[in-house]
Amino acid sequence: xxxxxxxxxxxxxxxxxxxxxxxxxxxxxxxxxxxxxxxxxxxxxxxxxxxxxxxxxxxxxxxxxxxxxxxxxxxxxxxxxxxxxxxxxxxxxxxxxxxxxxxxxxxxxxxxxxxxxxxxxxxxxxxxxxxxxxxxxxxxxxxxxxxxxxxxxxxxxxxxxxxxxxxxxxxxxxxxxxxxxxxxxxxxxxxxxxxxxxxxxxxxxxxxxxxxxxxxxxxxxxxxxxxxxxxxxxxxxxxxxxxxxxxxxxxxxxxxxxxxxxxxxxxxxxxxxxxxxxxxxxxxxxxxxxxxxxxxxxxxxxxxxxxxxxxxxxxxxxxxxxxxxxxxxxxxxxxxxxxxxxxxxxxxxxxxxxxxxxxxxxxxxxxxxxxxxxxxxxxxxxxxxxxxxxxxxxxxxxxxxxxxxxxxxxxxxxxxxxxxxxxxxxxxxxxxxxxxxxxxxxxxxxx
Amino acid sequence: xxxxxxxxxxxxxxxxxxxxxxxxxxxxxxxxxxxxxxxxxxxxxxxxxxxxxxxxxxxxxxxxxxxxxxxxxxxxxxxxxxxxxxxxxxxxxxxxxxxxxxxxxxxxxxxxxxxxxxxxxxxxxxxxxxxxxxxxxxxxxxxxxxxxxxxxxxxxxxxxxxxxxxxxx
Numbered sequence: 001x002x003x004x005x006x007x008x009x010x011x012x013x014x015x016x017x018x019x020x021x022x023x024x025x026x027x028x029x030x031x032x033x034x035x036x037x038x039x040x041x042x043x044x045x046x047x048x049x050x051x052x053x054x055x056x057x058x059x060x061x062x063x064x065x066x067x068x069x070x071x072x073x074x075x076x077x078x079x080x081x082x083x084x085x086x087x088x089x090x091x092x093x094x095x096x097x098x099x100x101x102x103x104x105x106x107x108x109x110x111x112x113x114x115x116x117x118x119x120x121x122x123x124x125x126x127x128x129x130x131x132x133x134x135x136x137x138x139x140x141x142x143x144x145x146x147x148x149x150x151x152x153x154x155x156x157x158x159x160x161x162x163x164x165x166x167x168x169x170x171x172x173x174x175x176x177x178x179x180x181x182x183x184x185x186x187x188x189x190x191x192x193x194x195x196x197x198x199x200x201x202x203x204x205x206x207x208x209x210x211x212x213x214x215x216x217x218x219x220x221x222x223x224x225x226x227x228x229x230x231x232x233x234x235x236x237x238x239x240x241x242x243x244x245x246x247x248x249x250x251x252x253x254x255x256x257x258x259x260x261x262x263x264x265x266x267x268x269x270x271x272x273x274x275x276x277x278x279x280x281x282x283x284x285x286x287x288x289x290x291x292x293x294x295x296x297x298x299x300x301x302x303x304x305x306x307x308x309x310x311x312x313x314x315x316x317x318x319x320x321x322x323x324x325x326x327x328x329x330x331x332x333x334x335x336x337x338x339x340x341x342x343x344x345x346x347x348x349x350x351x352x353x354x355x356x357x358x359x360x361x362x363x364x365x366x367x368x369x370x371x372x373x374x375x376x377x378x379x380x381x382x383x384x385x386x387x388x389x390x391x392x393x394x395x396x397x398x399x400x401x402x403x404x405x406x407x408x409x410x411x412x413x414x415x416x417x418x419x420x421x422x423x424x425x426x427x428x429x430x431x432x433x434x435x436x437x438x439x440x441x442x443x444x445x446x447x
Numbered sequence: 448x449x450x451x452x453x454x455x456x457x458x459x460x461x462x463x464x465x466x467x468x469x470x471x472x473x474x475x476x477x478x479x480x481x482x483x484x485x486x487x488x489x490x491x492x493x494x495x496x497x498x499x500x501x502x503x504x505x506x507x508x509x510x511x512x513x514x515x516x517x518x519x520x521x522x523x524x525x526x527x528x529x530x531x532x533x534x535x536x537x538x539x540x541x542x543x544x545x546x547x548x549x550x551x552x553x554x555x556x557x558x559x560x561x562x563x564x565x566x567x568x569x570x571x572x573x574x575x576x577x578x579x580x581x582x583x584x585x586x587x588x589x590x591x592x593x594x595x596x597x598x599x600x601x602x603x604x605x606x607x608x609x610x611x612x613x614x615x616x
């Protein structure tokens with residue numbers, strides 16, 4: 001049956017090729033796509049750009065591939081760059097090398113199992129993925145107001161620690177990309193301490209499936225407070241080292257300042273969010289502007305840049321680690337006692353001890369893990385601030401235990417669109433700095 | 448939180464000439480294919496300058512009578528869903544457009560929100576919905592010679608042969 005499909009010739013399905021075309025085939029429209037609409041350039045101006053004598057000389061330019069296996073592309077991002085000497089004239093990101101159909105897969109998994117799927121999208125901040133998925137499911141169930149206080153604060157604790165670990169990883173990779181190789185080791189070292197805490201709490205370093213619809217999988221283990229304090233007390237001196245090694249170092253500043261500049265209007269038009277949008281001076285942080293969980297009750301600053309360059313994006317992330325530490329201190333003070341998940345028989349399984357003594361609890365346990373729980377019909381979109389920007393979850397439910405459609409709005413997927421714009425007319429050596437400052441996670445880009 | 452998913456206020460609330468409904472407290476407007484671009488323009492003038500998300504849903508196996516659409520809107524097979532943000536007013540707005548199976552296309556929103564470029568390519572790739580006037584109507588996640596559109600409900604998740612270029616047949 002399948003042999004027909006194999007031998008079928010690749011049909012002309014009508015869509016264009018994905019690769020960057022040579023300049024002779026370049027239309028004004030394509031240039032418009034890169035700069036025109038962002039800068040509100042007219043089609044006439046764009047066509048003048050393509051027909052300018054130097055750029056039209058095909059012998060002087062060449063198209064090269066960067067990636068998909070280049071180490072500084074953070075995974076399998078492939079960039080086609082048109083170069084003129086060292087200058088990047090055009091850039092086109094080509095993605096999809098890690099596409100595994102996770103949104104399709106989500107339609108086959110119950111709401112109970114969905115967390116294991118979404119947590120693997122942005123594997124650097126898995127807890128934020130689980131959080132947005134859980135919030136969306138809870139909103140559909142109509143139990144978003146009934147989540148116990150402790151569960152909410154625990155979610156915030158994990159989300160903020162995850163933001164720290166993600167930004168620490170950025171410090172490592174950004175340093176490595178710029179040639180500060182010792183920074184790579186430092187960043188991983190600090191991140192590992194946070195991951196060790198996650199392992200103690202959730203049992204896994206990554207892909208936890210710990211935040212679930214209705215609450216969390218388990219309570220915090222004994223001694224968690226001391227572990228968090230150890231992380232928080234160890235970090236400031238390490239961050240001070242980063243300042244010596246990078247922030248205040250002239251070579252580092254020279255390398256990043258003025259590289260990959262984007263303006264506020266362009267960032268908004270391109271839908272960029274997170275540190276990229278904030279680097280342009282737009283103070284937009286969903287934790288403050290569209291608060292979720294208990295972010296209204298904690299104090300923190302939204303870090304903004306002013307030049308929209310790679311250095312701003314680096315500095316924002318570095319200072320966001322400090323802000324997250326501030327938030328975590330407040331969470332430690334405010335963590336209430338209570339239940340770590342909602343005791344709603346529809347959503348959460350019965351406590352383990354009940355299964356041994358009650359037939360009903362056993363049946364309930366069996367039903368919830370085989371069939372899952374039914375979610376009322378409707379559609380919701382929930383967006384939260386992940387380390388990379390707005391991560392959103394759009395779910396359509398048809399009343400069955402599986403989502404009819406699950407869509408994740410991945411911040412990296414949208415932010416990558418800013419790459420051609422940031423790279424235009426830059427140097428090829430700066431391309432690495434620009435990719436690094438976007439901090440894409442390809443698992444999330446391709447889903 | 449009310450149990451009822453869609454609460455249509457009577458008389459029907461209107462925004463930018465579209466019917467407004469609320470889904471779990473979230474504001475949703477229902478635009479038609481014809482006034483889609485005009486509605487987006489009005490939304491931009493009303494400070495919804497950022498399009499955070501554009502996606503689609505295939506309602507092939509979902510009975511249209513259950514879809515909680517306001518009266519006057521006919522449920523079609525496909526639906527485009529846009530999520531807009533107003534940075535000024537700190538508000539979200541969702542826009543839903545019904546797309547009939549007979550004519551799976553929509554004008555592109557690229558001229559208004561350049562950030563929808565990749566999202567529209569993804570919707571084209573996954574659902575086969577074409578965006579008229581899109582500057583680069585090619586597949587984005589699947590290989591360029593892939594057949595079919597994976598997120599359609601009639602695209603099986605069963606075993607399918609590898610369709611990569613140069614794969615041994």
